[in-house]
Amino acid sequence: MSRVYNFSAGPAVLPEEVLKEAADEMLDYRGCGMSVMEMSHRSKVYEGIIQDAEADLRSILSIPQNYKVLFLQGGAHQQFAMIPMNLMKNKVADYIVTGQWAKKAYQEAQIFGKANKIASSEDKTFSYIPDCSDLPISPDADYVYICENNTIYGTKFKTLPNTKGKTLVSDVSSCFLSEPMDVTKYGLVYGGVQKNIGPAGVVIVIIREDLITEDTLPGTPTMLKYKTHADANSLYNTPPAYGIYICGKVFKWIQKFGGLEAMKKHNEEKAKILYDYLDESELFKGTVRKEDRSLMNVPFITGNEELDAKFVKESKAAGFENLKGHRSVGGMRASIYNAMPIEGVKALVEFMKKFELENK
Numbered sequence: 001m002s003r004v005y006n007f008s009a010g011p012a013v014l015p016e017e018v019l020k021e022a023a024d025e026m027l028d029y030r031g032c033g034m035s036v037m038e039m040s041h042r043s044k045v046y047e048g049i050i051q052d053a054e055a056d057l058r059s060i061l062s063i064p065q066n067y068k069v070l071f072l073q074g075g076a077h078q079q080f081a082m083i084p085m086n087l088m089k090n091k092v093a094d095y096i097v098t099g100q101w102a103k104k105a106y107q108e109a110q111i112f113g114k115a116n117k118i119a120s121s122e123d124k125t126f127s128y129i130p131d132c133s134d135l136p137i138s139p140d141a142d143y144v145y146i147c148e149n150n151t152i153y154g155t156k157f158k159t160l161p162n163t164k165g166k167t168l169v170s171d172v173s174s175c176f177l178s179e180p181m182d183v184t185k186y187g188l189v190y191g192g193v194q195k196n197i198g199p200a201g202v203v204i205v206i207i208r209e210d211l212i213t214e215d216t217l218p219g220t221p222t223m224l225k226y227k228t229h230a231d232a233n234s235l236y237n238t239p240p241a242y243g244i245y246i247c248g249k250v251f252k253w254i255q256k257f258g259g260l261e262a263m264k265k266h267n268e269e270k271a272k273i274l275y276d277y278l279d280e281s282e283l284f285k286g287t288v289r290k291e292d293r294s295l296m297n298v299p300f301i302t303g304n305e306e307l308d309a310k311f312v313k314e315s316k317a318a319g320f321e322n323l324k325g326h327r328s329v330g331g332m333r334a335s336i337y338n339a340m341p342i343e344g345v346k347a348l349v350e351f352m353k354k355f356e357l358e359n360k
């Protein structure tokens with residue numbers, strides 16, 4: 001068996017320890033004689049799995065009692081629609097567009113009501129986070145929407161926008177559990193888990209209870225109402241049972257790691273190694289305004305497309321997978337989520353130094 005250093009933006013690297021444990025339990029989950037994939041989601045055993053997962057997540061994030069945790073399906077994309085369907089009481093919402101994912105959410109919301117783009121960084125290929133301290137928030141906005149870590153462009157909100165009292169809704173897919181987060185600052189925060197927490201197929205929604213109502217937009221299907229899932233503790237229908245089980249294992253791994261303060265330190269240390277090199281290199285450079293740099297997704301370029309392609313090819317041959325940048329930015333992107341070991345980042349930087357010497 002040989003594992004590569006996988007810098008994929010998602011689905012992405014998971015802790016080896018978690019994968020090994022899952023492998024050990026594959027044929028016989030703790031004496032049940034069956035795998036978690038094969039058991040009823042209504043069984044006592046599975047109830048224990050999903051309840052533990054929720055309890056561990058609540059403890060990691062100190063989620064207050066007046067917030068519900070929902071394990072749903074449909075990816076982040078389904079939330080682009082579920083959010084307006086459930087929260088757009090006045091049919092008005094304000095969107096801060098800092099990348100493709102925020103833009104898609106903004107476009108989807110237009111199906112349901114008046115979505116206002118109140119700030120954007122599209123003028124410079126989303127390479128920065130706009131000043132959000134005094135935005136023209138709509139007086140009748142039901143919520144203000146952000147994508148907190150921009151997976152494709154490699155920017156992150158370091159301070160949350162001033163929503164002037166409006167409910168903040170945030171997509172944290174690619175920075176979920178990478179550092180501490182104050183849940184009370186949000187009305188709703190959600191993320192697809194395939195970036196930092198588990199296998200694709202699960203999306204976690206943390207929502208303040210007063211936002212969960214019967215009063216959804218007309219025509220909202222039962223499956224797309226937060227209330228349906230909140231009332232049933234995420235077991236209204238068959239949930240993505242195996243995926244939730246893996247998420248639960250990752251939560252335990254984070255707790256063992258020392259929680260989110262320790263995780264943040266680990267992630268800062270990793271990102272610094274890469275950014276410091278990008279700042280001193282004469283060949284490679286980062287594409288993002290320094291103060292807005294993400295700890296999770298690090299795009300970089302040489303400025304020469306042929307050289308970029310050569311780098312991607314040679315890095316792959318050397319055991320560094322998925323370093324090709326998103327098609328809208330070009331160049332390279334290293335996603336260095338929680339489970340990427342520091343050795344992986346060090347090895348990548350050594351490889352980049354060698355490449356720089358050879359291609360001067």
Ligand SMILES: *Cc1c(COP(=O)(O)O)cnc(C)c1O
Nearest residue numbers: 075076077101151171173174192
């Ligand atoms: C990957 C990603 C998405 C899209 O997720 P799907 O699960 O494919 O719908 C949305 N937002 C962010 C921030 C992402 O990183």
